[in-house]
Amino acid sequence: MKRRTLILAATAAMALAPMARAQDGGTMAQVMDSGELRIGVAAAEPWFYKDPMSEEWTGVGVAMGSRMAEDLGVQMVPVETSWANAVAGLQANQFDIMFVLDPTEERRQALDFPENPLFYYAMGALVQEGTDVTSWDALDTPETRIGVTLGTSLDRNVTEMMDEAQISRFASNDEAIAAFAAGRIDAVVQFHPALVVQYARLQIGEVILPEPVEPVATSAGMRQEDSTEFLDWVNTTFAELYDAGVPDELFDAYLATKDIDASTIPGLVKEDW
Structure with a gap:
């Protein structure tokens, strides 16, 4: 019985270790330590698409994750989830960030969101x-x-x-x-x-697009933690990428893989609508 108790205690400690590291040093410290930026992905084109043959993930959210991981000098790792489980997955430290997650009041109570939007849609x-x-x-x-x-x-x-x-x-x-x-x-x-x-x-x-048509700002959710280093970095990066038109670039590139002419539809930068 004692041996079994020790095993269970060790297993529980291992399960809680990633969350503890995230709380102690923050998400940024964990990402840099592991060399991985883990992004939540849930099947929903054009944001996240899993090829049924290769099982490779692509999409605007995946491309954004790759771009930001490259800026940090780490590897982007997709972690499959669902929209309904995204909040719980972030809280449990299953992944570090989930793109195209709208900052609703309910989600704001459970997660952190940057002030600057990722992009807009309707x-x-x-x-x-x-x-x-x-x-x-x-x-x-x-x-x-x-x-x-x-x-x-x-x-x-x-x-x-x-x-x-x-x-x-x-x-x-x-x-x-x-x-x-x-x-x-x-x-x-x-x-x-x-x-x-x-x-x-x-x-x-x-x-x-039924009326009234209103631009909706989407964002990215992250764990709530004492350190704001990761949140601040995401906030600054979002502003820079949006001003440079990067969301539209990634969106247009994905549409091209589906043989869709991006010039015929509104993009993700509302000032260009």
Whole structure:
């Protein structure tokens, strides 16, 4: 019994060690010590895409992670998670940062976010072709079935906006799109860059930006900790990359891999809309 107790105690200590290191020296110290910047990735084009054959992750979020890891002189390591589990994964020190995580009030209570945004996008909807909809109110009817991705800021937004519509929640963007293609829902609400990629792949329905159209700032979540070194670095880096137009560069490059003409859609820098 004593030996078993010692083994369990050692195992618990090993499990808590990464979190302890993060709290003692902060995330920046942990990243530099390990030589790795671990980013959370959850299937959602164009931010994160896992090739089913090579299992390699690509996307705007992955490219941003690679760029920032290079600035630090460390290796970028993707860690698979889900939008619903992103907050818990960061708190448990499973990864260091999650890009394209909107800083909602609920998330701010659990995570740190930089003051400067990562980039901007707008809420949109993929609807059946020929649907006469110009506003969000027009979608809020008892017969309208709307799909959103569970645990996202869009899930919260649609829940707050819609009083009459039937809302279905899916584990990923792809599952929501599959339900739309199968006719199980009438509309999918996602941010406009994701919808453009989905439409290009499906070639069914049409992408609309119902009114009012408002830019939404997205960000990146990090663990709350005493040291602000990592948070300050991310904040400064975001400002520099946004001013240099890097988000649009990464977005355009990803769209090119999908044979989508980036010049035909709004980018991620709102001043250019």
